[in-house]
Amino acid sequence: MSVPQLLLCLSLSMLCISSKPTEKKDRVHHDPQLSDKVHDDAQNFDYDHDAFLGADEAKTFDQLTPEESKERLGKIVSKIDEDKDGFVTVEELKDWIKFAQKRWIYEDVERQWKGHDLNEDGLISWEEYKNATYGYIL
16 A cells, blocks of 8 residues: 555544544434423423313313312213223223324314314415415405
């Protein structure tokens, strides 16, 4: 090997050794958060209430007395207990949380649709979308 080739190889090896390693990409799909509130059970249970009840229903429960809250939760638990054996399994609880989240998504889509369908014809034109989203004047 000649001196220039040796210098080139040394230069390239030094460059590789001193270069910044590439960042590791997270290739795992993470589920969306069940609530936008902080999940800290030592402080409060707002995150759990949102996940379990849905954000809107959790707001309603915040306004209830403890007795009313207990009564309503009892009714919800009977809905969660799909096999009616008197116990809520982990799977039943997961299914309920998924149901509550999907319900919130569907209600939000409906609200968004109504907000964009300005002439209430069941269709959203590009003009309606622009007006509702960006505030253009008709």
